[in-house]
Amino acid sequence: MRTVFSILAVAMFAVIFAGIVGDYGERESVSELARQYLTLVPGDLGAANVVTGILITYRGFDTLGEVAVLFMVAASVGLLLSGGEGETHTADADKPRRPSELVENGTVVILPLIFLFGGYVIMNGHLSAGGGFQGGAVVASGTMLLMLALPATRLNHGFLSVTESLAGVVYVSIGILGLVFAAGFLDSHILPLGDFGTLISAGAIPVISALLGIKVGAELSVIIDRFRS
Amino acid sequence: MGLPISTILLTTGFLLMLIGIWGILRHRNLLRIIIGFGLLDTGIHIVMVATGYIAGGTAPIIDKALGIDEATTRAVDPIPSALVVTAIVIGFSVTAVMLAYAIRIHDAHKTLSIDVLTESKW
Secondary structure: OHHHHHHHHHHHHHHHHHHHHHHOOOEOOOOHHHHHHHHHHHHHHOOOEHHHHHHHHHOHHHHHHHHHHHHHHHHHHHHHHHOOOOOOOOHHHHOOOOOOHHHHHHHHHHHHHHHHHHHHHHHOOOOOOOOHHHHHHHHHHHHHHHHHHOOOOOOOHHHHHHHHHHHHHHHHHHHHHHHHHOOOOOOHHHOOOOOOOOOOOOOOHHHHHHHHHHHHHHHHHHHHHHOOO | OOOOHHHHHHHHHHHHHHHHHHHHHHOOEHHHHHHHHHHHHHHHHHHHHHOOOEOOOEOOEOEOOEOOOOHHHHEOOHHHHHHHHHHHHHHHHHHHHHHHHHHHHHHHHOOOEHHHOHHHOO
16 A cells, blocks of 8 residues: 555656656756856956855855854754763674775875865865865765774864864854955955966955865764764 | 757656655665655756756856856856755755764664654654
8 A cells, every 4th residue: 555655656756757857948048147147256256166156255145054054963963962871882892893904004095185185176166166065075075084994083073163163253254354345244355356267366265165165074074973973 | 969968967867856755755764764865865956957057058167168258158057056055065964964863763762664663653
């Protein structure tokens, strides 16, 4: 009986989706709003990557909200997983198996490269594909590899939370500076635009991007570490 | 030639969503349900990005291959891409909270099957 209902539900969704795909015609030109963004981001903000320009400046307040969501998730995961009665059920009790030689040595070679690549992605967000969120996720994946390969590693939660809070405070302060010296909250015109396409350009976008990267990387690392206990 | 790119992307995304819905409906193990949710999530992201595709468009990044003056005619719509970044972050957050609850349920009931959660049945 349950199978019949499940098949029915999935089939009905399939019919709706097939209708959408059948009626969809590929678009020939962008919308008026997208046209504005595509001219304003390179022209007015001086950022080569239009998506980063939208995310960090035009929708900057939204991005701040996203970071707040991540922060709340880190806090609630910590709350949910901390008060466990007696941490004896973990694998520590019956001697965890060590990762293989290959994994341990491979980590030593690859890990610095992963962190370096994360930093590169964070700092080049305004020039090519990337940005704070993406680079932060790359850094956190490096942390995950570190935990899988060297399970004895302990993250310094105090250091991570101080770094993360500092990045958040500076982020909001830059937003308020935008309110005072430029057109509005998180406006990136508080710094000179510089030469288009160079690393130091596009006003405050690289600074905000770096802060976002630090914040997201630290938050995701803390979330991953919480699941280990 | 053949199929337009956005049709291929939309079909892939919707298929992933169907697999995810099927997984959520049919499986009794919490972790498998969460994996189904992840598939549903990814399918929605692919569909959202697909709606921003312009015929023959390229990534909205201004460089040697795409000059400023031809950006409005040759680049894809950047707005769905910017929105999907938000969606990915929220999807990650929801998955993390779901996994945390799954761990708590496993602590309390010693199993991951949703059949033991009788107190929330009506």
